[in-house]
Amino acid sequence: xxxxxxxxxxxxxxxxxxxxxxxxxxxxxxxxxxxxxxxxxxxxxxxxxxxxxxxxxxxxxxxxxxxxxxxxxxxxxxxxxxxxxxxxxxxxxxxxxxxxxxxxxxxxxxxxxxxxxxxxxxxxxxxxxxxxxxxxxxxxxxxxxxxxxxxxxxxxxxxxxxxxxxxxxxxxxxxxxxxxxxxxxxxxxxxxxxxxxxxxxxxxxxxxxxxxxxxxxxxxxxxxxxxxxxxxxxxxxxxxxxxxxxxxxx
Amino acid sequence: xxxxxxxxxxxxxxxxxxxxxxxxxxxxxxxxxxxxxxxxxxxxxxxxxxxxxxxxxxxxxxxxxxxxxxxxxxxxxxxxxxxxxxxxxxxxxxxxxxxxxxxxxxxxxxxxxxxxxxxxxxxxxxxxxxxxxxxxxxxxxxxxxxxxxxxxxxxxxxxxxxxxxxxxxxxxxxxxxxxxxxxxxxxxxxxxxxxxxxxxxxxxxxxxxxxxxxxxxxxxxxxxxxxxxxxxxxxxxxxxxxxxxxxxxxxxxxxxxxxxxxxxxxxxxxxxxxxxxxxxxxxxxxxxxxxxxxxxxxxxxxxxxxxxxxxxxxxxxxxxxxxxxxxxxxxxxxxxxxxxxxxxxxxxxxxxxxxxxxxxxxxxxxxxxxxxxxxxxxxxxxxxxxxxxxxxxxxxxxxxxxxxxxxxxxxxxxxxxxxxxxxxxxxxxxxxxxxxxxxxxxxxxxxxxxxxxx
Numbered sequence: 001x002x003x004x005x006x007x008x009x010x011x012x013x014x015x016x017x018x019x020x021x022x023x024x025x026x027x028x029x030x031x032x033x034x035x036x037x038x039x040x041x042x043x044x045x046x047x048x049x050x051x052x053x054x055x056x057x058x059x060x061x062x063x064x065x066x067x068x069x070x071x072x073x074x075x076x077x078x079x080x081x082x083x084x085x086x087x088x089x090x091x092x093x094x095x096x097x098x099x100x101x102x103x104x105x106x107x108x109x110x111x112x113x114x115x116x117x118x119x120x121x122x123x124x125x126x127x128x129x130x131x132x133x134x135x136x137x138x139x140x141x142x143x144x145x146x147x148x149x150x151x152x153x154x155x156x157x158x159x160x161x162x163x164x165x166x167x168x169x170x171x172x173x174x175x176x177x178x179x180x181x182x183x184x185x186x187x188x189x190x191x192x193x194x195x196x197x198x199x200x201x202x203x204x205x206x207x208x209x210x211x212x213x214x215x216x217x218x219x220x221x222x223x224x225x226x227x228x229x230x231x232x233x234x235x236x237x238x239x240x241x242x243x244x245x246x247x248x249x250x
Numbered sequence: 251x252x253x254x255x256x257x258x259x260x261x262x263x264x265x266x267x268x269x270x271x272x273x274x275x276x277x278x279x280x281x282x283x284x285x286x287x288x289x290x291x292x293x294x295x296x297x298x299x300x301x302x303x304x305x306x307x308x309x310x311x312x313x314x315x316x317x318x319x320x321x322x323x324x325x326x327x328x329x330x331x332x333x334x335x336x337x338x339x340x341x342x343x344x345x346x347x348x349x350x351x352x353x354x355x356x357x358x359x360x361x362x363x364x365x366x367x368x369x370x371x372x373x374x375x376x377x378x379x380x381x382x383x384x385x386x387x388x389x390x391x392x393x394x395x396x397x398x399x400x401x402x403x404x405x406x407x408x409x410x411x412x413x414x415x416x417x418x419x420x421x422x423x424x425x426x427x428x429x430x431x432x433x434x435x436x437x438x439x440x441x442x443x444x445x446x447x448x449x450x451x452x453x454x455x456x457x458x459x460x461x462x463x464x465x466x467x468x469x470x471x472x473x474x475x476x477x478x479x480x481x482x483x484x485x486x487x488x489x490x491x492x493x494x495x496x497x498x499x500x501x502x503x504x505x506x507x508x509x510x511x512x513x514x515x516x517x518x519x520x521x522x523x524x525x526x527x528x529x530x531x532x533x534x535x536x537x538x539x540x541x542x543x544x545x546x547x548x549x550x551x552x553x554x555x556x557x558x559x560x561x562x563x564x565x566x567x568x569x570x571x572x573x574x575x576x577x578x579x580x581x582x583x584x585x586x587x588x589x590x591x592x593x594x595x596x597x598x599x600x601x602x603x604x605x606x607x608x609x610x611x612x613x614x615x616x617x618x619x620x621x622x623x624x625x626x627x628x629x630x631x632x633x634x635x636x637x638x639x640x641x642x643x644x645x646x647x648x649x650x651x652x653x654x655x656x657x658x659x660x661x662x663x664x665x666x667x668x669x670x671x672x673x674x675x676x677x678x679x680x681x682x683x684x685x686x687x688x689x690x691x692x693x694x695x696x697x698x699x700x701x702x703x704x
Contacts, residue, residue: 048655052647076657088652092670097700101666102656104699109657141670158656 001026001197002047002166006058009046016042018222019058024166024197031200031208033233034219035241040201041085043219044170047199048082049075062166077109079165079196083155083172090142095154096124098142099161106162127160131187148175156187163191168199173207185210205237218244265324270305273446274298276329277412290383290414293397297411304405316590316622317561322504322530325474327446329413331359337439337470339366345468346433350683352464353432355418359439360447362416374428374461375421379450382419391421395454395484399510399538407508410480414450417479420463424456424486431462431681436479438503440471451481455489462492462681469503481509485517487541492520492680498691499528501556508534515541515570522679523550524688525560526695536565537575539601545574551672551688552581552589553695561590568601568631577608580672582696583619594626595636602631608638613645613668645671665696672696 002024009017016039024030034040046053047060049072060067067075090098104114115123128138131153143151152172159167169188173181188198188211200211208216208230216232217224218241226232226244236244277298284291306323307314337358346354353376356366362378369377375388382388383396397414400407418434438445455461469475485491497505505528511519525531537546552560566575581589591610612621625638645667653663672692679685693700 048651050651071660072651072654073657073659073663076655082655084652084655088646088649090649090653090667090670092673093666093700098653098656098666100700101658101662102653105657105659105662162657 001063002199003061004047004058005061007043007046007055007060008057009042009053009055011042011053015056016053016222017046020222020224022217022224024199026165026197027194028215029192029198029200029211029213030215030217031202031213031233032217032219032224033202033205033236036203038219039222040219041170044082044168044199044201047075047168048072048080073105074109076162076164077106081159081162081164081167083152083159083167083169085171085174087143087151087155089144089146091144093142095138095140095142096121099124099158102158103161123161127157130160130190131157132183133157149177149180152176152184153180153187156184160187160191163196165196166199167191167196168201170201171203172200173202173204181207182210205233208233220245266306266320269323269327270302272326273329273409274302280330280413289393290396294412294414297408300402300408301405301412304403304408306405313563313592316588317530317532317559319530322476325444325476327444327474327476328442329446331361331442331445337363337366337437341470342366342435342437342468345435345437345466347431347464347681347683347687350681351430353428353430355432355434357416357436357449359441359445360416360436360449373426374423375419376428376432377419379417379419379452380415382452383415388419388421391454392452395482396452397482399482399484399512400480400508401536404508406478406506407480410448410450410478410508413448414480417450418453419451420453420461422455422459422461422489425458426456427460428462431464433464433466435465436467436477438469438471438473438475440469440473442473444474444476446476446478449477449479451479453481453483453491455483455485455491457486458488459486460490460492462494464494464496464681464684466496467499467503467505469500472500472502475503477503477505477507479505479507481507483509483511483519485511485513485519485544487514487516489514489517491518493522494679494681494684495521495523495533496688497524497528497531497560498526499531501527501529501558503528504530506532506534510536510538511546512538512540513544513546516543517541518545518547520547520678520680521549522675523562524691525550525552525554525562526691527554528558528560530559530561532561532563534563536567538567538569539573539575540569542570543572544570546576547678548575548577548579549675549678550579551675551692552579552583553672553692554582554587554589555584557586559588559590561592563590563592565594565596566606568595568597568604568606571600571602571604573601574605575607577610578675579610580675581610581612581621582615582668582672583612583621584615586616586618588619589621591621591623591640592626593624593638595628595638597629597631597634597636599630602633604631604634604636606634606636610638610640611671612642613671614642615668662698665698669693669696669698669700
């Protein structure tokens with residue numbers, strides 16, 4: 001589904017990604033772990049198409065298609081979803097209105113008519129129940145005044161609405177208490193299928209207790225230095241990142 | 251080149267002189283129709299002399315630095331339209347907030363249209379300035395209030411006073427409330443090749459009384475129209491005035507709106523100005539707080555394009571302690587449009603414990619769009635909270651990326667963000683039908699589809 005080969009990327013001439021290789025197939029859950037500043041969030045932004053970053057080498061293929069020339073919205077239409085580490089507040093646009101614009105934009109890209117209001121409202125109701133989101137919440141301005149947990153829950157709610165092929169969850173666990181984490185993880189797990197994949201970007205192993213990964217990758221200084229199964233996450237939790245760095249330098 | 255530019259400059263000045271002379275001479279014809287032995291006659295005569303001295307403002311005047319009237323004054327305006335033109339309700343329905351019950355004062359080319367209007371004298375007076383100026387029963391009100399808060403230093407105000415004849419007269423007696431909103435709408439039909447109209451409104455809201463007013467100026471053809479309107483509003487103790495100005499005229503119509511509001515103790519006045527169209531619009535909006543614990547709210551949304559020009563010139567003069575004022579103006583400027591915001595807050599030495607807030611935020615959509623924003627705070631009291639903020643910005647990149655990552659195309663994402671930016675001001679609108687109408691108008695202007703039609 002996603003093939004990243006020797007990906008290099010800069011921001012303002014500073015080299016962040018220094019040759020990433022990653023392959024994700026349908027049905028798989030991958031986790032990328034690593035210390036602060038290793039380039040994890042950059043990788044997710046580059047996949048989603050953030051324009052501040054410049055790809056300086058390598059390639060990103062999604063279902064065989066080169067993503068590098070596509071706008072962020074085109075990537076979204078192809079089925080890539082990025083759950084933000086810091087979701088943006090948009091005062092004046094309600095959650096439902098935003099969802100309507102988003103969903104209908106996806107449909108338009110697929111050559112479909114706008115979804116009938118009745119169907120959309122029903123879908124919003126169903127998916128908000130999945131994430132245990134209060135109905136009142138939906139008419140509030142998007143993310144404005146939301147707590148950290150509410151923002152993250154709202155991200156996964158949007159993911160549920162859009163049903164992406166590849167969901168990238170960037171530090172979705174940060175700022176969540178254990179109950180909120182369970183709700184969010186439960187939401188993600190319910191959305192998993194043989195056809196879609198999940199890329200988790202995280203600092204801590206905690207989230208991986210609830211969303212169990214098939215592969216764990218360790219990223220240090222712009223490179224994936226070690227890959228393994230979920231046991232690797234426990235090892236990292238126990239031993240920290242230093243041994244991986246040392247192993248790398250050896 | 252010199253030979254060409256010089257006469258051109260002279261030509262513009264000549265236009266100004268021509269119009270001024272024409273107006274001064276017209277005054278003689280105008281006053282023939284009236285009884286010259288009245289107080290109002292004296293006021294008008296003094297005013298025309300004042301206009302003769304002051305003339306039209308030019309860019310040399312500090313308050314008109316960013317707004318030139320040259321392009322407006324170049325037409326040969328008719329001052330007295332020839333005939334009343336009958337228009338049907340169906341032709342103008344869309345310009346009214348028609349889905350609410352309301353009193354209506356409708357003027358066509360400056361002349362009252364009785365068949366389109368709905369007035370009242372039941373508990374409150376919603377009627378015509380012409381009758382208020384001529385009938386003896388209104389004499390005390392006219393003597394107490396008419397032309398009492400219009401400053402003397404403006405040629406435009408003087409011009410309006412000199413020709414003051416028709417407009418809205420609204421008197422809400424003490425302890426009464428208008429049971430439905432009042433719409434004041436001035437249409438121009440284009441019967442004249444160019445028309446100058448000068449509505450003159452007086453609104454007196456008694457103690458413990460309330461009123462909601464909607465005002466609009468609308469041209470029905472592409473003939474040039476120049477409206478120079480003066481409105482005086484008096485809010486007595488504990489009165490509540492909720493006023494909406496809807497400005498969405500054609501590119502042939504220009505408006506100078508001079509509004510003066512005096513507030514007594516514990517009165518609340520809200521003014522919302524929605525400027526979405528017109529060739530040149532200048533809002534001179536002046537609040538005089540003359541009583542403790544009174545509150546003024548001035549909000550505006552401006553969304554213009556092409557060569558449109560909107561200038562908000564506000565004044566809040568705090569003379570009494572323990573009062574508040576809130577100003578929030580938002581503007582979105584596309585193409586070559588020009589916006590001006592000049593917000594003056596004046597706090598007298600005795601006006602302690604004042605909260606005065608002012609904010610003016612703008613988005614320029616194109617390189618050629620312009621905004622001139624100038625806050626002016628003059629504070630002579632020492633125990634006050636005053637703040638002002640002004641931003642001129644592009645849209646937030648992170649927000650745009652967020653929306654695009656959810657599949658919303660750039661153009662739509664920009665529109666949605668601008669909609670959100672402007673729509674924030676709408677929270678304080680108290681008439682749901684206006685809120686709905688204006689929200690829809692904003693969405694339409696920005697090309698945003700929102701809401702659910704079930």
